[in-house]
Amino acid sequence: MSDQQTVANVVRNATTHNNKxxxxxSFDVEDFEVPGGRDEVWRFVSLRRLRGLHNGTFAAQAPAQIAVEGPSEVTVEQVSLDDDRVTAAGAPVDRIAAQAWTSSESATLITVPDRAELTEPVTVTVTGAGLDATTFGTVMIQTGANSTATVVVRYAGSGTHADNINWVIGEGSRVNAVVxxxxxxxxxxxxxxSIVVKRDATLRHHVATFGGEVVRITPRVAFEAPGGDVELTGVYFADAGQYIENRLLVDHKVPNCRSNVLYKGALQGDKSSPLPEARTCWVGDVLIRAxxxxxxxxxTNRNLVLTDGARADAIPNLEIETGEIAGAGHAATVGRFDDEQLFYLRSRGIREEDATRLIIRGFFNEVLNQIPVESVRDELIARVAGELERNEN
Structure with a gap:
């Protein structure tokens, strides 16, 4: 039995790790057991709705459709999966991520050179191959020392897709990422x-999830050297039939780094619909090592439940192994919007429907206003408005 197999057996015997x-x-899907509904990291999502991604029974595989556009300074390559530059952010932590890696024919490597100051964003577009097809992708975004870049990763179309979108944020670089x-x-x-943040690097990572039947995104941030500064923000809006899960880890393993997480979501359901209830799950893990x-x-995670037939789970976790820190905390809420705000606006002559829209837009704008690409920000604001109009109809 190989050393890796021995480690895998230890994992399966439930002595997996000292912390999250x-x-x-592992990069090999066979090193992971098929997850079950009682497994902690899968207990919120219905495994039956994953279309076989978790157990290998997925529909016929089609080639991944990944297109990259960006300034001339940026290098885009198709490289082997065992290229050291591609594996620099580490290996997958679950079976589906490992399946995506194992099933990818190559990796898309995007490199921003040292000291580059990009004035236009790099755009990565992933398009589904159709409802009866499954695609897998592996992408690495690597920014050089003291560079400045904005990277937008867009998902569109239909199908079943699993991927690893990994990042190495170079020393002293400043990166805006929009997913x-x-x-x-x-x-x-x-x-x-998987996101590695090097010395004195700054990352602003934004996730927006409005589409999809089931969407589960799991950013994992690890600080490699002191001075790192990371903010993770997200917005999501679920309707009847949708399940959206955001599961995060910020791993403070070195001194003097800063992180801030702010995710906001809204849900609206329809109890008379034959579709499953609108559901979201947010799990935020922060680890501060000794x-x-x-x-x-x-x-922070805030959730607005706009109608009956919707459910949100919010689970912040803070694991602290040293008391010598500047500060640490968390907050999470699930509830309906503030009736006092609604009363205030209505008392000023604003119709209830318009007042509700204003409150919900204000709720999301705290996050949306942080997105640096104006066209993306405006599009997401318009999507929120569209969701609200759907609720009224």
């Missing part, structure tokens, strides 16, 4: 993002 930053990892899951309503997407002195971190 030390999960078993826009604008799938058709019949798409299923499970994606892992050696991570001087850490400053906070995470």
């Amino acid at each position: 930053g030390d999960l078993f990892t 826009d899951a604008d799938w058709n309503t019949d798409a299923v997407h499970v994606g892992q993002q 050696e991570a002195t001087g850490t400053d971190t906070y995470e």
Whole structure:
């Protein structure tokens, strides 16, 4: 039995790790058992709705449709999966991410050179291959030292898709990342993002999920050296038949780094619909290791349940192994919008429908206003308005 098989057997015997930053990892799908509904990291999503991504019974595989556009300074390559540059962010932590890696023919490597200051965004567009097809993707975005870049990852179309979108944020670089899951309503997407943040690097990572039948995105951030500064923000809106899960980990393993997490979501259902109830799940894990002195971190998740027939789960977790930190905290809420705000606006002569729209738009704008690409920001604001109009109809 190989050493890796021995480790995998230890994992299966439930002695997996000392904390959530030390999960078993592997690039090989066969090193992971098929997950069950009682497994902690899968207990919220209906495995039956994953179309076989978790157990290998998925529909016929089609080639991944990944297109990259960007400034001339950026290099785009198709490279082998065992290229050291592609594996630099680490291996998958679950079976579906490993399936995506194992099933990919190659990896798309996007490199921003040292000291580059990109004035236009790099856009990565992933398009589904159709309802009866399954696609897998592996993408690595690597920014050089002291560079500045904005990267937009867009998902569109129909189908079943799993991928690894990994990042290495170079020393002293400043990166804005926007992940826009604008799938058709019949798409299923499970994606892992492993993010390594080097010394004095700054990352602003934004996730927007409005489309898809089932969408599960799991960013995992690891600080490699002191001075890192990361903000993770997200917005999501679920209707009847949709399941959206955001599961995050921020691993403070070195001193003097900062992180802030802010995700906001809304749900609206229809109890008379034959579709499953609108459902979202947000799990935010922050780990402060013993050696991570001087850490400053906070995470927040807010959810608005707009109608009956909708359910939101919000689970913040803070694991602290040292008391020598600048600060740490978390907050999460699930509820209906503020009736006092509605009363205030109505008392000023604003119709109830218009007042409701204003409150919900204001709720999301705290996050949306942080997105640096104006066209993307405007599009997402318009999507929120469209969701509200759908609720009224």
